[in-house]
Amino acid sequence: MGASPKRAAGGAGSKKAPPAAQDAAEDCLGLYRTMVLIRHFEESMRRLAAAGETPGLVHLCSGQEATNVGVILALREGDYIASHHRGHGHCIAKGAPIDLLAAEILGKAPGICGGRSGSMHVVDLPRGNLGTNGIVGGGIPLAAGAALAARARGTGEIAVCFFGDGALNQGLLHECMNMAAIWSLPVVFVCENNGYGEFTAMEDVTAGESVQARGEVFGIPSVTVDGMNVRAVRAATLAAAQRARIGEGPSFIVCNTWRYGGHHAGDKQDYKDDEETKRWEAADPLITFAKTLVDEKRASRDELAAIEAEVVARVKAAVAFARAAPQPAIETLEAHVHG
Amino acid sequence: MGASPKRAAGGAGSKKAPPAAQDAAEDCLGLYRTMVLIRHFEESMRRLAAAGETPGLVHLCSGQEATNVGVILALREGDYIASHHRGHGHCIAKGAPIDLLAAEILGKAPGICGGRSGSMHVVDLPRGNLGTNGIVGGGIPLAAGAALAARARGTGEIAVCFFGDGALNQGLLHECMNMAAIWSLPVVFVCENNGYGEFTAMEDVTAGESVQARGEVFGIPSVTVDGMNVRAVRAATLAAAQRARIGEGPSFIVCNTWRYGGHHAGDKQDYKDDEETKRWEAADPLITFAKTLVDEKRASRDELAAIEAEVVARVKAAVAFARAAPQPAIETLEAHVHG
């Protein structure tokens, strides 16, 4: 493994990345807080998974917080997202209450979906979240379709779909990119490229010199950014969202990033190279953004520590709530199959 | 409609087309004879369809003879092809006896498939033909898979898949191109781009500036040729086949061409523009190649007329055979479902 032309090593984006300077509307402490919240939430879930408290498979996004937050905090309320199997961070950034999200992941009654759907199938439509998804690529057409609906209504919302590098090889992505392009749909395609699909290195299964080119071939404005840098991700998203809102159609953003914990909670990650892991860990999106905030004098170390402490308490409370929550009542088994 | 950046008007290939000069092994009268054979065969089928003698739908390839013949006569015996719904020309160029092919299209017992499969489902494996196909894009993975098998055996065969411009938007194509590229499979992707999928102009449903780029994005050597020029098609195929045979992997050839008779036998083609039709008819692959042969003094007009007369007689005999042939015996209804 190691550095590859397809995937920038050590978290650095390509030269085409937009400048990651701060924009006027940026709520930098909000970005930081949401990233820290995701990280602590995920690490709690990892412990619960290890303790056998989470039914099924749990895929954690620690390491990918900057892509989750940089994209979603650049959106407006009412905009849609479609997420994937590694989607807790997207749910949180889109506003899901963490106690109800934790309850859902544990399969408990107060969960966002009544505790019946779990980590991979959190549908949270009231917040514009078309769902995490157990099918690789499954959310892509949902977002494109929501964009079609928004355009038909003329109400100005846009939609974003997230997918991993693994989904680059699903024909579905190409079909949707083509349609989004010919119909100029207000949709943003976001590839969270963390270098692996399960235990297989992206390079081994993905042809061509550039991921970004997979959008360009359809005439879609495409860009590659440092997915460990929340501002870079946010800037690219703002530009894409703006294009979408004024009717200029879809965009494609490739975020190079890294999943700390491997494929699913418990993955031993023998297939990764230690050097590479170290390089990515040095680019940790929380640590690097904290340093930026301190360097720019937007916050002191103490203020950041206070944010973290507050987050830790919230996560702890959410986990306690979820663990104490009741199981779904057995009468609900067959509810909501049909209307 | 009219000329478009995606599809060269009037049959002219792009600047990237390889030179269409004659190669040493070229059997120019063989090329001509096969093209004329396909044309007369197809026009007979058109008459039979109009007379209600062909069950189901028949899609004719008159106008596309140069792509059929230019590709397939550049292959070796034992090489595989996978065709599509407009596939009679491929079958003939790959060696199917025209009397048995006609019988198949008419659903008669001596047909290549016992008369049960018809125009869209002619599987002729003994001649390396993996079949015409009723599913747009359906043959693409079959050819790629046959290439995988050939490489596994180490016996040197290659495989070609034909598909129309309509199949450019099937995700399946992208999946197969990606796999062919990462595995360096000996397969040649050939797009017979005739500007329309059914009654829809290619430009209306196909994003991006270039068809050829759909292969390039996977790192596949890709070229656009004048699909009305049999030598240009043949030259591109020889180059691609050579790469495949020496282990350099897949190629993509875009042939710009034209289907004279519209989508299926009987299509009134209101959606076409007369000017455009005239331009393409002026580039007729048979007329232009005949002129080249005469200009190059490879054949006299009389010799070409003699070839045509011989072909007309063969087609007439084949049609007579097919019309006189018996229907499949009713006992065969459930034969060959399982082994």
Next chain:
Amino acid sequence: MAETITFRDGVLEALFEEMRADPSVILMGEDVGAAGGVFQQTKGLFEAFGARRVIDTPISESGAFGMAIGAAMAGMRPVFEVMFGDFMTLCMDQLVNQAAKVRYMSNGAATVPLVLRTTMGVGAGLGPQHSQGFHAWAAHVPGLKIVVPADAADAKVLMKAAIRDDDPVLFFEDRQLYAARAMARDADETLPLGRGRILRPGRDVTLVAIGRMVGVARAAAEALAREGIEAEIVDPRCLVPLDEALLLESVRRTHRALVMDAAPLRYGVTAEIAAMIGEKAFDWLDAPVARLGAVDTPAPISRSLEPLVCPTPEKVAAAVRAMM
């Protein structure tokens, strides 16, 4: 006197009326726009409602259908057309893993009000890859509703009901019925999904028929009547929800049942209906519940073989005689 309409026009009228009444109804499919549909089944819609509501898709069944689901989740009521039922195979992931499950997964907070409309039917020489109907597959998937209309009047009313329904509904149209005529129904007549009908009363045997099989059953019933056997024809109209009560009530009167379908017999929809009757009307049955379906082969194109594929009035009558 009311005028008659064709099956094709019945569905088309439903589309016109629902699109006029509700701007969230959109139509998506291949060549459904200016071309008016390859079977002329969408003629005039493009002119009436424009390219934003009558959307010609690329040949991308999987992605386009997935987009219809997303649009439905975001407030549209898409009617998605799959030209030949055989191509539904390309939409199964979106259909099963997304459309059918969204309501359940969201605990009722999200719905997918869409119609997947497709054609099916052996008999026009179209062969193995253009003759199939996968209503049996769809009926097996929790979360989907399945409609198989048998005539023009029903086609219209049921399409309207399908569009208004908040769940994903699959609407299977047999191309052999497209030109068949029936009396038109009133524009505002509605019918809830899941209600069957008795088309011909009879005391001796219940013929359960959907779609094109209804006509086959009628012809068989007439032949049988000449021999003194009175067949009752029940058309459940929907496979899900299935009007079990109507079927059972009929069989408990006639004491005999024959269930028929035009798709391959094995593991097809007749199995569920026959098993259900066999279980719930056991004590009333004077003969085993019989079934007729297409032969278990791909559909051949040849003119000698194709007519042998599906149940015919003769085969139905013979099967009934064997039960008496």
Next chain:
Amino acid sequence: MAETITFRDGVLEALFEEMRADPSVILMGEDVGAAGGVFQQTKGLFEAFGARRVIDTPISESGAFGMAIGAAMAGMRPVFEVMFGDFMTLCMDQLVNQAAKVRYMSNGAATVPLVLRTTMGVGAGLGPQHSQGFHAWAAHVPGLKIVVPADAADAKVLMKAAIRDDDPVLFFEDRQLYAARAMARDADETLPLGRGRILRPGRDVTLVAIGRMVGVARAAAEALAREGIEAEIVDPRCLVPLDEALLLESVRRTHRALVMDAAPLRYGVTAEIAAMIGEKAFDWLDAPVARLGAVDTPAPISRSLEPLVCPTPEKVAAAVRAMM
């Protein structure tokens, strides 16, 4: 004394033996190579046979499975792995419109000797999109053979038979069985597809069970035996070809039948088997043929709901008692 092996290893041994014996056998799938399979079900094959025969595919189920079909037509015997049965939805076009029909369409001149191997099963908290089995769909498609093994020994012998078969065979593995052990069979023992077995003789009722349901039936039979009810357990092993003779012979002795499956009941495989028994053993039946399947819902992940989804020994025993 013979040693026991797990179900997972039974299939793996079959793959080792067949790949050693026949160089045209190849394996394709996601993470089947160096990773040894996400369920460790292909462990060691990559090391033994290399990257040309144990092929890690991209996440491109549709294209990769289509390629397996092309490779089969060109002389290979691919075993294609679909990680979760739920993703088979992505392969349906290639499966139905190509693999199942090539032999028929070519009038017998071309064959597609491949195995589509997939896992299924509710019970590990995996939820709506990772618990499904579509054996009912596959069984409805002419041209496919369907195997649902119930234990390690059978898994091995049946996988060997599937690989040697010249038709496309679907091989459904219930993940809940992966760690279950059974006596290993001889390396060269073979078994033709389509032959069922009687696992427990009994005079009072026939329990028809496949895959994981065999264990459920056994537990129920033991409980019933304590009450003096002797249940016979018949495992047809294959849904197509179905060992009708064995099933009918049993039911004609016991006069009662209960058919069970772990997939949703409605329009599922129990329907065909029950309808067939109801039709062909009518005169021998003392009670309606009963059926048990999963509830007709997506599979929930929650620990309170998931155990309610599939038939349990208690439910089977209760259903039998109700028939007596």
